Amino acid sequence: MISEQAKQQIDTWVAKYPAGCQSSAVMEALKIVQAENDGSLTSELIQAVADYLEMPVISVHEVATFYENYNHKPVGKYVIRFCHNISCMLNGADDLISYLETKTGVKTGEVSEDGLVSVKKVECLGACVGAPMFQIGDQYYENLTQQKIDEILDGLRSEVK
Numbered sequence: 001m002i003s004e005q006a007k008q009q010i011d012t013w014v015a016k017y018p019a020g021c022q023s024s025a026v027m028e029a030l031k032i033v034q035a036e037n038d039g040s041l042t043s044e045l046i047q048a049v050a051d052y053l054e055m056p057v058i059s060v061h062e063v064a065t066f067y068e069n070y071n072h073k074p075v076g077k078y079v080i081r082f083c084h085n086i087s088c089m090l091n092g093a094d095d096l097i098s099y100l101e102t103k104t105g106v107k108t109g110e111v112s113e114d115g116l117v118s119v120k121k122v123e124c125l126g127a128c129v130g131a132p133m134f135q136i137g138d139q140y141y142e143n144l145t146q147q148k149i150d151e152i153l154d155g156l157r158s159e160v161k
């Protein structure tokens with residue numbers, strides 16, 4: 001269920017902690033396993049991570065369901081994590097989320113018909129000075145406007161052509 005390549009990646013994180021503290025790598029392990037399974041986690045994958053790290057499955061489940069960066073249903077190739085916390089909200093996030101939903105044809109929590117994007121509303125991503133903002137992968141996009149969103153979406157579409 002967890003590929004050998006993913007196990008090697010997890011092992012590099014486990015090695016950063018003292019012997020017997022492999023559970024400290026659980027967040028990275030979930031991230032790695034999620035990435036190799038089309039961006040979402042199933043109960044079976046959570047169980048596999050628990051087995052691999054020799055942790056109670058409930059502990060892994062708690063981590064996987066507490067943090068917003070883990071997905072529990074299918075997502076698009078690109079997950080747009082739009083901050084709707086106070087700074088972003090005061091700078092127009094709600095209107096821009098509506099605009100993004102219209103442009104992509106998906107409501108938050110859904111996947112576009114072409115599988116390209118899904119949109120999630122998330123809490124503060126620590127980039128309030130650049131509000132309104134969203135995150136795709138490891139990249140932050142700040143000071144968003146409708147025009148910037150159009151350009152970003154065009155960029156994503158051209159990446160998959």
Ligand code: FES
Binds near residue numbers: 123124133
């Ligand atoms: S409120 Fe949006 S990044 Fe902090």
